[in-house]
Structure formats: C-alpha cells, structure tokens
Amino acid sequence: xxxxxxxxxxxxxxxxxxxxxxxxxxxxxxxxxxxxxxxxxxxxxxxxxxxxxxxxxxxxxxxxxxxxx
Numbered sequence: 001x002x003x004x005x006x007x008x009x010x011x012x013x014x015x016x017x018x019x020x021x022x023x024x025x026x027x028x029x030x031x032x033x034x035x036x037x038x039x040x041x042x043x044x045x046x047x048x049x050x051x052x053x054x055x056x057x058x059x060x061x062x063x064x065x066x067x068x069x
Contacts, residue, residue, distance in 0.1 A: 007027040
C-alpha cells in the first residue's frame with residue numbers, strides 16, 4: 001500500500017534531502033504543484049512526485065530542465 005503524504009511529511013523530506021525549502025502550507029494530492037524556495041533564493045513550482053522521484057530539487061536556473069527527446 002502506498003504511503004499517504006502529509007504536508008509535514010513532505011516538509012521533513014525536503015529538509016533532509018535537498019537545499020530547498022517548502023513554502024506551500026497545504027497538500028491536496030500528488031498532482032498539486034508545490035512552491036519551493038531554492039538555495040539560490042529563487043522560488044519554483046514542482047509536483048512532489050517530480051521533486052521526489054525525478055530528483056528535480058532545484059530551480060530551473062540551478063538545475064536547467066533536460067532537453068526533450
């Protein structure tokens with residue numbers, strides 16, 4: 001069974017696994033975009049799934065998107 005993530009679980013995961021900070025205060029599901037603050041000071045939005053599974057843990061300036069195939 002899959003784990004149900006809460007906003008506190010996500011905040012703890014972000015603190016332990018990246019230099020970014022979670023700014024969003026409510027979590028409504030895996031398709032919701034969350035607002036993060038990168039270590040460089042830029043804000044960026046990602047779904048938690050992309051943040052966690054695809055290692056997209058920085059803004060587009062610090063970690064540019066990969067070119068599409």
